[in-house]
Amino acid sequence: MTPSPSQKSIHPSFSFVTELRYSQRTSTTTRQPPQLVVATVSLSLVCTHPQRGSHVEFAVSLKIGVSDNIDYINFLKEHEDYKPCWHHESQFFAYLRLSKEDKFNRKREQATSASLYTHPSLLQMKNERIANRTRVYEFLRSIGVVPDELDRLELPVTVEVMQERVDFLHKLGLTIEDINNYPLLLGCSVKKNMIPVLDYLGKLGVRKSTFTEFLHRYLQVLHASVVVDLAPVVKYLQGMDIKPDDVPRVLEKYPEVLGFKLEGTMSTSVAYLIEFGVARREIGGVLTKYPEILGMRVGRGIKPFVEYLESLGIPRLDVARLIEKRPHILGFGLEEQVKPNLKSLLDYHVRQTSLAAVITQYPEIIRIDLETKLFVSSTNRGSSIPLLDWLQMNLGES
CATH class of the missing domain: 1.10.8 (Helicase, Ruva Protein; domain 3)
Structure with missing residues (x-):
């Protein structure tokens, strides 16, 4: 069986075949109808993309059923594994069947081709993102920001948006040094993060004149979620009998409290004081006077301090009354000051x-x-x- 030039376009999938090298083995089989010859052909194909000029070479093993009998040709037409290959004078037809391995390889080649030729914009988009980020980094370096820790942070795609963020932070009283100390600020959207947080604090009663100092102590608040992070803490403070008018004063004194988890240090320290003897009705006043208690660890701070006072001969009830009147004494360093x-x-x-x-x-x-x-x-x-x-x-x- 000598292939004619037309055989170079064996199948629509092989429309770019530029070379065809083959070996063949012809046999008949009882599994096929009579007068049907089945040939096993090994092809080595070299495909050239007509526009890009790239080459792909691969080998396939084909089973070709050949017959000039219309009944057998119809058999091949109805068989899902056979595809029309070529015909001669409208009477002599050949059909090919790919093995399972060849089917898989063909699908893989088609998928690879699709990723390279059908979607060239993906690579282009990636290159554009890299170029945009490079320009943003150059801008940050020009104003003194060190972008070394920003590689995994979602940043604006344009210098203009980044400029807007930096300007807004400056208006809040923050400096380039502040930004370098906490570069994650640059990942905060002005409209989606910063403004909603500041509006919420303002509505609570936190004075704008304290915003700069507030942010210096707790910069992380700018990328907090009002609903998920801030509102639950405020609700907890109110539940501790801190008066609504005192909540903003508590936040101004100790903004770090907004970063605490309700089930963590806050609840533990309050529970210990009540267990120790501080009256439950006095907790609101204690926390208003010295909200830093909410961030103190029981085992490392509160417990060693009160137990030391007891060891000096001060009755537990007197220690509790002392805490109610002067809760700030819990902040005195036991080893550095008291002893x-x-x-x-x-x-x-x-x-x-x-x-x-x-x-x-x-x-x-x-x-x-x-x-x-x-x-x-x-x-x-x-x-x-x-x-x-x-x-x-x-x-x-x-």
Whole structure:
């Protein structure tokens, strides 16, 4: 069987065949109707794209059924695995069948061809994104922003939009240094993120004059979700009996609270204080005076502090009342302030048994730099003065 030139276009899928090398093995089979010859042909095809000039070479193994009997030709027509290949003088027909492996390879070639030729815009779009990001990076470097940490961040596709974000941050009082300290700000949309958050804070009563300081302490708020992140925390604060008018003051004092999870440190610290003896009805006032409690860990901060005061002889109930009146004492550093000050009192001839009474009456004594102040007062007066007189003059009564 010698192929004619027309055989080079064996099938529509092979319309770009430029070379055809083949070997053949012809046989008859009892599985096919009589007068039907089945040939197994191995083809090596070299396909050239007519416009791009690229070459693809692959091999296929074909089974070709050949007959000049119309009945058998109809058999081939009805068989789904056979496709018309060529005919001679309208009487002699040949049909080919691809093996399963060849079918798979053909589909894969077609898919590859589609990805390369049918959708060239995908690669073009990728290149455009890279070019746009490069221009945005160049702009950021020109104003002093270091874009090293922005590779995985969704950024504006144009310099104009990025300029808008930077200008808006400047209007809020933030500097390039602030942006470099927290570059994720550049991923915040002015309209979708920043403005809704600021509007929400303003409606709560947070004063615009405090926005800059507020943001310096908690920049992350600008890309928070009002519904998912902020509103639940505000609702929790209100549930702790913090008055509506006091909520914005709490946020101004401690904006970091907006980043806390309700089931985490906040609820744990409040629960511990109530268990310790702080009255539930006083919790709202305690948190209003010192909202930092909401961020304090029980095991590392609150518990060691109150247990130390108890160890000095102060009854638990008195410690609880002290926290209700002066909750900020929980923020005094136990190792850095409290213990050194109590040592100074002992050095100043205060008896160990009197420490509890002194702290209860003058709780601020555990915060100040007591050693320095006592020394300066004694030096200025030329002699030491009674401790109680000094406490009365400098701290007053609680």
